[in-house]
Amino acid sequence: MAGLATITPAAGYVKPWAALMIGAIGASVCYFAKGLQGSLKIDDALEVFRAHGAGGITGSLLIGIFAA
Numbered sequence: 001m002a003g004l005a006t007i008t009p010a011a012g013y014v015k016p017w018a019a020l021m022i023g024a025i026g027a028s029v030c031y032f033a034k035g036l037q038g039s040l041k042i043d044d045a046l047e048v049f050r051a052h053g054a055g056g057i058t059g060s061l062l063i064g065i066f067a068a
Contacts, residue, residue, distance in 0.1 A: 002030035006055040010063045018066035022059060029058045 006026025007019050014022065033054035037044060044050070 002051045002055050003027040005051045006030070006059040006062075009056060009059040010066065013063055013067045015066075015068050018068070022062045022066060025062060026055045026058045030055050 003023030003026050006029075007014075007023050010022055011019070030050050033050045034047070037047075037050060042049070
């Protein structure tokens with residue numbers, strides 16, 4: 001799910017291999033965002049920030065690297 005939230009901003013601008021890379025990088029970032037969320041003691045019951053916040057920001061930044 002996190003990989004899908006990450007690739008959404010870049011979906012129309014990247015090639016399929018780049019979409020896989022962005023999804024994998026985004027999933028890793030979202031995984032480590034859980035630790036950051038815990039250390040900052042941010043209460044997010046549905047963990048929406050982790051998937052949509054961190055993933056969306058990562059996907060938006062990676063458009064500049066992988067755009068076709």
